[in-house]
Amino acid sequence: MSVARLPTRADAKPEAAPPMPELPEVETVRRGLAPAMEGQVIARADVRRPDLRWPFPPDMAARLTGARVLRLRRRSKYILADLDTGETLIIHLGMSGRMLVSGVMPGAFHFDHPAPEKHDHVVLDMAGGARVTFNDARRFGAMDLVPTAAAEAHWLLADLGPEPLGNAFNDAYLVARLRGRMTPIKAALLDQRVVAGLGNIYVCEALNRAGISPRRKAGRIAAPRVAGLVPVIRDVLTEAIAAGGSSLRDHRQASGELGYFQHDFRAYGREGAPCRSPGCGGAIRRIVQSGRSTFYCPRCQR
């Protein structure tokens, strides 16, 4: 006779390598954290090592303790937690950062607190009973605590380009921003100063949908084609956020680990497989640009 069991942390581990956190994953994490954190007081902050990619403020735990989280925002791939102390906790997931929610979640399932694992670097116990655990094996992630008024001017955020889903990201902007650039369009779209929040995966997907070769020099693409990238980028990200949102509830019920959801990529990670662009069917090819994998269809991306 089988016995029902509580979800375990192992249930959260995706079978395949999880997608790296780009804008949609970060937004999904933010939405998942919100019910556990917004309006809640941080009763205890356990900073289990002094640094991720950079050292934490040495008194970060003390400054977090007793603070109420007013709201969670997102800028590019950063999560910003505004506190009632006048400070903002800046969080970046890097490449392997994960957020796990356990304990009491208002309006959601209750999970037992998991045993601490390797790479659990920061643990926040909320007064309401929820616990947020930040785990980051590769430690490319980051946290900093700065005055809220200065958060957007933080050196990590200061040079970021416009949000791809915002009004400032439009065809006139993108055409002007790429004019004269001799770098491949793949690299230009990965440049966070051009547009903030895209990573390797969604750049590959956007270029595939737009039918633009990742090798083409950014400044040599006809303006109408560049303009066409804007709605495609918005669509790719919006669809991914929607997928994350719809999976959030199920995923939280399954594990408590936030931000990972099933993707249906057309190009990324599909070397040798048929291109999924409507009516194409060419073979997806993998090349290396700037030391990174690029997946594209030589048949429909020109």
Added chain:
DNA sequence: ACTGGGACCTGGACGC
């Protein structure tokens, strides 16, 4: 100013 390449970090996949 722009561009390309290296460094950081660790776990997992792979070959011998």
Added chain:
DNA sequence: TGCGTCCAGGTCCCAG
């Protein structure tokens, strides 16, 4: 079984 090597990529930093 175990060891070495490669790969993943977000971001910073540096050299040209």
